[in-house]
Amino acid sequence: MKQPILTMLLLGAMCCHAQQADTIRVSLTEVVAMAKERSIASRQAQTVKETRYWQYRTFRSNYAPQLSLQGNAPGYNKQFIPVVQPNGTIDFQPVHNNNSSLNLSFSQSLAATGGTVFGTTQIQRFDDFDRKNTLYNGVPYGLGYSQPLFKFNALKWDQRIEPLKYNESKQQFIESMEEIALSASTLFFDQLLAQVNLQIAETNFTNTKNIMRIAAEKYEMGKISRNEILQLQLEELKAQKAVGTARRDIEIANLNLKAFAGMQGDAKIELLVPEAISMIRIAHEKVLSEAYANRSDAIAFMRRELEASRDVAKAKGDNGINATLTARLGYSKSATSFTKMYQSPKDQQLLQLEFDIPILDWGRSKSRTKTAEANRKFTEYAVEQDKQNFAQEIVTEVTLFDMMKDQVALARRADSIASEKYTIAKDRYVLGNLSITDLSIAFQEKDQAKRDYVFALRDYWKAFYRLRYLSLYDFENEQKIAYK
Secondary structure, eight states: OHHHHHHHHHHHHHHHHHOOOOOEEEOOHHHHHHHHHHHHHHHHHHHHHHHHHHHHHHHHHHHOEEEEEEEOOOOOEEEEEEEEESSSSEEEEEEEEEEEEEEEEEEEEETTTTEEEEEEEEEEEEETTTTTEEEEEEEEEEEEEEEEEOOOOOOHHHHHHHHHHHHHHHHHHHHHHHHHHHHHHHHHHHHHHHHHHHHHHHHHHHHHHHHHHHHHHHHTTTSSHHHHHHHHHHHHHHHHHHHHHHHHHHHHHHHHHHHHHHOOSOEEEEOOOOOOOOTTOOHHHHHHHHHHHHHHHHHHHHHHEEEHHHHHHHHHHHOOOOEEEEEEEEEEEEEEEETGGGGSSSSEEEEEEEEEOOOOOHHHHHHHHHHHHHHHHHHHHHHHHHHHHHHHHHHHHHHHHHHHHHHHHHHHHHHHHHHHHHHHHHHHHHHTOSHHHHHHHHHHHHHHHHHHHHHHHHHHHHHHHHHHHHHHHEETTEEEEOOO
């Protein structure tokens, strides 16, 4: 990726040039660089990348110690409350007190077991304003451990899957940038073709008018027929119409390219015809190895299989048996003053097993497990098929790229021959050695050869950027593609 400062200098130079003229001349490489730097698609890709980063940070926080402070201060209360009397009647008694508390606690989840280590320190103060009495109750410290039994351990599976998802998202960002390059190149050649069509139409219109002028002189001298004059007039009208159509097409293509690449201003864009990179040799083994090392799809293959295995483990863990073993040790004491509360506190202990075991579920747990296992098999088959398609697509694109290099050379040669043939045909017609039909054929062959050359370049560069996208590898500089 070009450095932002280089892109800024390029844009600055373009702006200065735009002030001096109505047309900016840019190359394919410059258009791609501007699209990656300034397009809405690039900003969207950056936003998605940032979102995935913070999602990953959220996941990582689940494995870090959690510290929290809960409290109720003040807890002032003054009201009448109903109190049931010994004889069963209700009497409303006044209450005027303050019941405040603070609790500082921490917890640490253990991914290996799915359990949680926790600790706490508490203090509570009760003020009875009617009786002028104050009491304190506190837990200087308490430690405990809670362990789910027979349950699905989500933390353990997330620890294996979430890093893959994050790495996948980083590669998806690179792929998004390469997709921008591919889209920019497509719009580039859309305008380049419109630009070439306009040049062809204007040249044909000029040549047709010149030939028409010469033909009119020949007609006055009786050397050509009225039919040839009418044919040339028809050709002139067709050429004039082609100029109008080409100007409309290039306006549309210009707006589309500028909108996508984030180009500002009203200056027209004139595109430079790119050359093929004939020296690059790309082997499908190299592309395939880089693709498996770099593409998000390769990471997704592993992630999808892990997620399928996770779903099986979850179906087995969520089998209806819910049990949690909790153990807690600590000290606590109540006193009439804050300092006495911490003098010789009494120990407290807790050990409990909570469980909920279904007696009859009519095969529900087994059905969920079998469904998850079937889905895992389907995922394995789907991943295997996707791997084959993945490799086949790469081999096809490499073959296409090699073919396009030859096609560009052939199209360039055909364009040169057709142009030379048209020049000869035009001169022969002026000299009276060629019919208007043969001249029209030379017209059409020249125009089609020029378009075919642009089509060949378009297919070549599309295949080139497609290979970059499929492998995330820079074949020109022989290095992995990376973006900041």
